[in-house]
Amino acid sequence: MDFELSKEQKDIKKAAHEFAEGEFRDIARDCDINEVFPRSLLEKAGDLGFIGVFIDEEYGGAGLGFLEHALILEEFWKVDPGIGQELCSVSFGAEEFLLFGTEEQKKKYLPPLAQGRAIMGFAITEPDAGSDTLSTSTSAIFNDNEYVVNGNKVMIGNGSLADFLLVFCVTEHEETSRSGRHSILVVETDREGYDADKIEGKMGLRASDTANVFFSDIKVPENNLIGKRGQGFFQLMQFFDRSRAYVAAHGVGLAQGALDLAIKHVKTREQFGQKIASFQATQFKIAEMATRVELARTLTHKACWMIDHGNPDTGTIAMAKWSAARTAVEVVDEALQLHGGYGYMNDHDVERFYRAAKVLEIYEGTKEIEKIIIARSVLGRY
Ligand SMILES: Cc1cc2nc3c(=O)[nH]c(=O)nc-3n(C[C@H](O)[C@H](O)[C@H](O)COP(=O)(O)OP(=O)(O)OC[C@H]3O[C@@H](n4cnc5c(N)ncnc54)[C@H](O)[C@@H]3O)c2cc1C
Numbered sequence: 001m002d003f004e005l006s007k008e009q010k011d012i013k014k015a016a017h018e019f020a021e022g023e024f025r026d027i028a029r030d031c032d033i034n035e036v037f038p039r040s041l042l043e044k045a046g047d048l049g050f051i052g053v054f055i056d057e058e059y060g061g062a063g064l065g066f067l068e069h070a071l072i073l074e075e076f077w078k079v080d081p082g083i084g085q086e087l088c089s090v091s092f093g094a095e096e097f098l099l100f101g102t103e104e105q106k107k108k109y110l111p112p113l114a115q116g117r118a119i120m121g122f123a124i125t126e127p128d129a130g131s132d133t134l135s136t137s138t139s140a141i142f143n144d145n146e147y148v149v150n151g152n153k154v155m156i157g158n159g160s161l162a163d164f165l166l167v168f169c170v171t172e173h174e175e176t177s178r179s180g181r182h183s184i185l186v187v188e189t190d191r192e193g194y195d196a197d198k199i200e201g202k203m204g205l206r207a208s209d210t211a212n213v214f215f216s217d218i219k220v221p222e223n224n225l226i227g228k229r230g231q232g233f234f235q236l237m238q239f240f241d242r243s244r245a246y247v248a249a250h251g252v253g254l255a256q257g258a259l260d261l262a263i264k265h266v267k268t269r270e271q272f273g274q275k276i277a278s279f280q281a282t283q284f285k286i287a288e289m290a291t292r293v294e295l296a297r298t299l300t301h302k303a304c305w306m307i308d309h310g311n312p313d314t315g316t317i318a319m320a321k322w323s324a325a326r327t328a329v330e331v332v333d334e335a336l337q338l339h340g341g342y343g344y345m346n347d348h349d350v351e352r353f354y355r356a357a358k359v360l361e362i363y364e365g366t367k368e369i370e371k372i373i374i375a376r377s378v379l380g381r382y
Pocket residue numbers: 121122123124125129130131132154155156157158202205210359362363364365366367368369
């Protein structure tokens with residue numbers, strides 16, 4: 001067993017840290033307030049090789065693992081969760097191409113993503129189907145070598161920015177098994193019948209794009225099908241076994257960033273004639289926060305390491321996602337507490353971190369769904 005990152009991994013982490021410090025710090029608050037994200041930053045990140053590093057070299061990526069992807073995201077989220085989220089979500093779903101795509105699809109869709117010249121998203125959630133993904137009803141009817149897609153998805157990352165989306169939809173309308181009805185299609189957003197309505201005023205992660213999207217008789221060619229017809233649910237679960245591991249890294253990064261802000265504040269702020277860092281109550285908070293972050297990090301790195309070693313373990317991945325998200329929510333709460341009233345004001349970064357944290361317990365599987373998965377892995381099915 002070796003807990004040491006390799007030299008290459010340390011170099012990647014350092015480079016990601018320097019990039020985030022140099023590029024995010026000064027613009028993060030404005031991006032949050034104005035709910036925008038500079039496209040030039042994505043291109044820069046692409047040029048430096050930070051986007052979708054798990055994409056194979058032959059398709060324009062760095063050919064690294066999910067642990068390296070997680071290390072980069074951790075550093076990005078440490079400096080700003082909103083920009084970190086956008087730079088992660090641009091390749092959200094690329095895993096499906098690698099796992100199930102044809103050679104032609106990989107060559108067409110992956111290189112522009114890795115270069116930071118294209119944006120994608122993954123549209124699963126619907127108004128009446130969130131945690132219960134099998135209840136989604138967006139329909140794709142196959143006729144004459146093409147699918148005709150109709151339906152409505154909600155809260156979709158990059159819905160109003162993406163060049164293309166993966167759409168989880170019903171193609172097997174006559175199938176009686178619930179898990180055999182869905183497929184995953186690539187839908188380019190410049191096709192006739194696509195519409196997106198950007199959601200303004202999210203609680204946090206405001207630099208990142210989220211939209212409700214609408215498919216109205218969109219015609220999609222047969223070769224936009226990812227993998228096999230009727231296998232969409234199983235393909236989706238394998239995607240979650242990767243995405244949830246690096247969403248855990250979002251939590252680790254956010255928590256570490258909040259802890260760093262708190263440390264800086266308690267070392268400078270004075271009350272009762274002394275630094276607030278000198279109060280034992282403060283020291284206990286910092287000790288607990290640091291320990292929780294380290295625990296979440298260790299579990300997250302283990303989950304990613306298992307994926308990279310050909311053994312994605314659903315239970316471990318769910319544990320990492322749940323515990324890192326909980327850690328982020330609890331650590332940022334204490335970090336804000338240590339800032340007193342200043343933490344409540346948006347000229348202090350911790351306010352933005354606080355608003356960003358909660359979503360980690362909701363998207364990519366709510367904390368309740370993660371616990372169902374963990375319990376199942378421990379107890380078996382009941
Ligand atoms: C910022 C943001 C970005 C998002 N990006 C995307 C995206 O890119 N693509 C996408 O498809 N979706 C996206 N989503 C949607 C997200 O994945 C869903 O919100 C999430 O899956 C939960 O679904 P829901 O909101 O419908 O809640 P529901 O499923 O209605 O859940 C409501 C509550 O009931 C609980 N619950 C539900 N079922 C059970 C059960 N069986 N046992 C116990 N408790 C249960 C939940 O845990 C939760 O607490 C995004 C959401 C947000 C907020």
